[in-house]
Amino acid sequence: MTHERELSIGVDVGGTNTDAVVLDQDGTVLAATKQPTTADVVGGIRAGVARVLDEIDDRRHAVKRVMLGTTHATNAIVARRSLARVAVVRLGAPSGTEWPPLSDWPDDLSHHVLAGSAMLGGGHMLDGTPIMPLDRYGLLRFLDSIEGRFDAVAVTGVFSPSYPDQEREVDAIIRDHIGPDARIFLSQDIGPTGLIERENATVLNAALHRVAHDVTHALLAVVEEQGLDAVTFFAQNDGTLMSLDFAENFPVLTIGSGPANSIRGAAYLSGAQDAIVVDVGGTTSDLGVVVNGFPRESTLPREIGGVQTNFRMPDILSVGIGGGTIVDVASGRVGPGSVGYRIDREGLLFGGSIPTLTDAAALNSSPIPGRSLPTVDGRTRDALAASLAFVADRLEAAVEQLSLGRMDLPLVVVGGGGFLVPDELSIATEVIRPAHAGVANAVGAAISxxxxxxxxxxxxxxxxxxxxxxxxxxxxxxxxxxxxxxxxxxxxxxxxxxxxxxxxxxxxxxxxxxxxxxxxxxxxxxx
Structure with missing residues (x-):
């Protein structure tokens, strides 16, 4: 590969902003931008990619990879939007029938997704002994009973990650019965051993397959619009990447990719292989841990849209501290409310009337170039000053909780609201503020x-x-x-x-x- 073929674009879609960066072969940031996230997600991606390409101008032909981290799948689950109808097959009868599929799902989500379910003979014991022979005829009867009413099939067998043969046989039977192009998702490919959580993740994955198709082809459309000869990748929730085809088959793995991107980007920009990371946004601060350059993963089940799953997610602690967090002068309370994206018209620093933590930070020196805090009364000034002490205490407690008693880890600060983090915390060896910290999430996507x-x-x-x-x-x-x-x-x-x-x-x-x-x-x- 020549030097002219060694540029990469990283894009990360957040709730408020879509960040985009261009990195060269040495990992140097050549261009960066923040664009408002749009309701359809694609508009923000299109604007971000176009802006950074304009900045590199005649080197746009050197872009060979585009990496995307997106909240599209998460938004579809939360909003109950564009979800496929799924036929759910569980292999584990008679022992695995006490808790029917989707029993713990919110009613509205289950109504959108479940086309029908069957608990059939099959599955394995811990040592690989079959619980029962696979009920092939029961499977065919179930498929015929819901013919024309489902878009995809999710198959989950007891202990199938260790003993996958029955799930694979079900896959073959279904394709032979309804056609080779059937959309079939096997739990052995989705999550760890626990039956119910793995089944939940597999059904969510099946429900998202149309959403995945739409967003992957939307990304291809943006790349094509810009005339790029580039390979595209999607960010996974463990801080690594996957190809476009892989993402279309496993969209559920994109959930949680945003925090993972921030942690990976923070580690890369700071050079810290082991550290606590805090990503300060407009409404919350998300804290995570870097272990050997990768996000430390949570060992607890993760809930997505009201559904408990057990696939790997970054170990993230969120606290209600952000640039738009409201400071209540009357009570002295800080948060949990936030002006969010309205800070540019409602915060004191921007001529508004609502005191925020950004205004508190401006007591010393303005974090916003060209803006200064207007004259405020003594009570407001005291409340703003006290809020900074509150922020320091909350962050100190959060860092201590994540560090698990370790006192030798630095704190890497990224995100647009990083100015809220004090320069010293007793629980951290040092506070590191790397260059390009505001777009660390997009950098994380680009270098994964x-x-x-x-x-x-x-x-x-x-x-x-x-x-x-x-x-x-x-x-x-x-x-x-x-x-x-x-x-x-x-x-x-x-x-x-x-x-x-x-x-x-x-x-x-x-x-x-x-x-x-x-x-x-x-x-x-x-x-």
């Missing part, structure tokens, strides 16, 4: 590796074989996501003992990652 994850359960005496099997599967998924086959490697191995088993057993989770393949094809033609 392609990744994959796999799990395997085995008796403790078969631990090494389980690690090897999970490693091979994780590497294969990373390559499928777009990693260079010659450079992908295992970056994390987690072993969790399993309780209440007749023999000691362990659950092995492996993450693999690698640089993006340079052999990727250029943008495919739009249909």
């Amino acid at each position: 590796l392609a990744g994959g994850r796999a799990e395997h359960i085995a008796d403790i005496e078969d631990r090494e074989a389980a690690i090897e099997a999970a490693s091979e599967a994780a590497i294969a998924k990373a390559i499928q996501a777009g990693a260079d086959p010659l450079k992908v490697e295992v970056v994390e191995v987690l072993e969790t003992p399993i309780s209440y088993t007749t023999h000691p057993a362990v659950n092995v989770s492996v993450k693999a990652a690698g640089p993006l393949s340079r052999l990727g094809t250029t943008m495919p033609a739009l249909p």
Whole structure:
């Protein structure tokens, strides 16, 4: 690859702003912008990409990759919009029938998504013994009973991540019965071992397949409009990337990619491989942890749109502190309300009448070039000054909670409201404010590796074989996501003992990652 083919664009879609950057082969930021996020998401992406391309002017032909982190899937779930109708198949009867599919979903979401469900004979015990033979005829009867009323099928088997054969057989039966182009999603590809949460994630993924198609092709349209000869990637929720085809098949993996991008970008811009990161926005501050350059992942189930899932998400702590957070002069209370995107007309610094934390920061020196705090009465000034002490205390407590008692980690500050963070905190070794901190999330998208994850359960005496099997599967998924086959490697191995088993057993989770393949094809033609 020549120097002229080594520019990358990173885009991150947030609730308020869509950030875009251009990076060269050395990771230097050549152009950056913030554009308002639009209701259809695509408008903000289009504006951001166009602006940074204008800044690099005659080097636009050198852009070879476009990476996107988007809230499109999350918004579709929360708004109950554009979701597909899903036929849900669970393999685990008779033991896995106590809690029917989607029982814990909000009624309105279940109504939008569920086309019908069947709990069929199948699934496995912990040691791989089948619970029951696969009920093939029951599967066919179920499909015929809801013919024409579903768009996709979600299949979940008990312990299928370790014993995947039954799910794969169901896939083959369905394609033979209703056609090779059937949209079928297997839980072994989506989430870890826990049955209900994995099933929930698989059904959400199936429900999002039309949304994924729309946003992936919208990105292709933007790239085509700009005349770019570039390969496109999407950010995953673990701080890695996936190819466009992979994203279209696994849209649920994009949920949570925003915080992951911020953490990856903060680590890259600061050079800190182990640190606490705080991303300060207009309404909240999101704190996370960098471990060996990647976001530390939460071990707790994650709720999305009222649905509990167990796929990997960054360990994020959100506190109600942002540039638009309202300071109530009468009570002295700080937040939780915020003027949000209206700060440019409602905050004191902009000629409005509502005191905010941005105004508090302006007591010392204005964080907004060309703006100064108007004269305020003594009571308002005292309330603003007290709010800064409150911010310091809240951030100190949040950093302590995430650090798990460690006192040797720096705090990396990113986001547009980073001026609210004090220059010193007793719980952090230092406070780092890297260049381009305001667009760290887009930088994180642009510099990420392609990744994959796999799990395997085995008796403790078969631990090494389980690690090897999970490693091979994780590497294969990373390559499928777009990693260079010659450079992908295992970056994390987690072993969790399993309780209440007749023999000691362990659950092995492996993450693999690698640089993006340079052999990727250029943008495919739009249909």
